[in-house]
Amino acid sequence: MKSSQLHVVIVGAGIVGLAHAWAAARAGYRVTVFERSDKARGASVRNFGMCWPIGQPAESFPLALRSRELWDEFTQATGAYARPTGSMHVVAHDDEAAVLEEFVNAAPDAGFQVELMTRSEVEERCPGVRRGVTKAGMFSRTEMNVDPREAMALLPGFLAEKHGVKIHWNTVVTRAGDGKLHTAKGGVHDYDEALVCSGHDFESLFPEIFAASPLKPCKLQMLRTVPQPGGWKLGPMLASGLTLRQYASFLSCPSLAAVKARVARDMPELDAYGIHVMASQDRFGGIVLGDSHEYGGFEIFDKAEIDNLMLRELHKLFDFPDWTIAERWHGIYAKHFGDVEYRVEAAPGVRIAGGTSGSGMTMSFGLAERYFANREAVA
Structure with missing residues (x-):
């Protein structure tokens, strides 16, 4: 268990960002999330709401099933809509x-x-x-349907109430580095680690990295x-x-x-x-x-x-x-193209996490948990 004094800040309150917030909080970190909008408005609410392990290759399938277990935990805790119909x-x-x-x-x-x-x-x-x-059909037992709009509306409150995660809405991050995160409102926030989970929009913070990325x-x-x-x-x-x-x-x-x-x-x-x-x-x-x-x-x-x-x-x-x-x-x-996620160190103590390629609802919970479980190995 990590010391609660260590502070993780996360840029982006979509499914990837909030999954990392959940995993970090469970691992014992103090967690603060910064989101430029008043709620999740991007790809995280514009999808089928499918937790879809059947779409993952064999090597990623166990991680997809772990995400599925975490969806079960979340929906049971909040009463969010869930259809485990396969x-x-x-x-x-x-x-x-x-x-x-x-x-x-x-x-x-x-x-x-x-x-x-x-x-x-x-x-x-x-x-x-x-x-x-x-002609034929193939039934798979492992898929679950959630409502992405409802889930992304309930998840921030769940993280705040159950895990003490603090979320700053309507707050644009302009720079992160040297242990300090700067916002357009003039705020400066100290951190031990920053995770940028803003989807393709991380280009606004790190354009050269985005241009060189796959x-x-x-x-x-x-x-x-x-x-x-x-x-x-x-x-x-x-x-x-x-x-x-x-x-x-x-x-x-x-x-x-x-x-x-x-x-x-x-x-x-x-x-x-x-x-x-x-x-x-x-x-x-x-x-x-x-x-x-x-x-x-x-x-x-x-x-x-x-x-x-x-x-x-x-x-x-x-x-x-x-x-x-x-x-x-x-x-x-x-x-x-070529991997289940994209992770790169953008600056000392700043990492970009994303690139789930339309599988964010399926993979984010499992990927985030794995990241913090292996934290010492990747620090």
């Missing part, structure tokens, strides 16, 4: 079905808890799947339906065969090459915008739909074409009582 990959093509079979056959060695399902089994378990189109900003577009009528439930969170192209867990499947080649040949517009489709349900009954991936020089304005393409692919496999779209938005996160 996930279902639903595929409509033979090459996609082959990938699922290969993955399921190899799963026991990697610890994945999955089972292959027939069309009738998928349709029985998943009310939101269109009848008569499924990170690229990624923009995604998403939609949400109105609450479904009569308390209708989605069942497991849903993912189409297009997602096999997105997640590292499937890279070892020999048939994945055929899936990628078919999509590139027959539907190049999906590759152009990095579209793969999924569905989760929020605490009010709305269905969250998406998403897309544009890297680098994207426009700040959303594209109706992307929304229409996502809806086209969603309608092929899924069927909900009410498809009325209530909200459309986009999020931006830092994509790290």
Whole structure:
């Protein structure tokens, strides 16, 4: 247990920053968080709310499960919405079905808890799947759905009340180094260690490091339906065969090459915008739909074409009582090509932590806990 006199300051109150605040407080540090806005407004509230271990490669899967355990702890402590319903990959093509079979056959060695399902089994378990189109399905037991807007609203209070974490809202950090953190309000705060967890926005503090990093900003577009009528439930969170192209867990499947080649040949517009489709349900009954991936020089304005393409692919496999779209938005996160996270020492006692590549809701709790558990080894 570290001395409570040691002070960790964290820049950014998104999921990565608050995960590190939780882990640091549990490890015995005094913790202060600085957030430029009045609440989390970035990628942490603009996602599906999926804790999605099934998307992680075998080497990261245990850490994803640990994050899942910590989500359980948090939601039970706060009463936050949580649906531990697992996930279902639903595929409509033979090459996609082959990938699922290969993955399921190899799963026991990697610890994945999955089972292959027939069309009738998928349709029985998943009310939101269109009848008569499924080739096969893969059910995974380990995924949990939270509402990111609610979770990110409750997490700061939980950290303050249970762990004594102090959070400065509406406070822009302008400089960190030499044991002092400076804010735009003129404040100067001493620290023993500073963690910059502000996503791709760390570029404003350390532009040269960002320019030299392997990170690229990624923009995604998403939609949400109105609450479904009569308390209708989605069942497991849903993912189409297009997602096999997105997640590292499937890279070892020999048939994945055929899936990628078919999509590139027959539907190049999906590759152009990095579209793969999924569905989760929020605490009010709305269905969250998406998403897309544009890297680098994207426009700040959303594209109706992307929304229409996502809806086209969603309608092929899924069927909900009410498809009325209530909200459309986009999020931006830092994509790290090649690793589950990005960590670098920006200055003595200042480290950048992030680059979770759209897996922040899945991996942040586990990554932060691991960092402080190994603190002496990385100091």
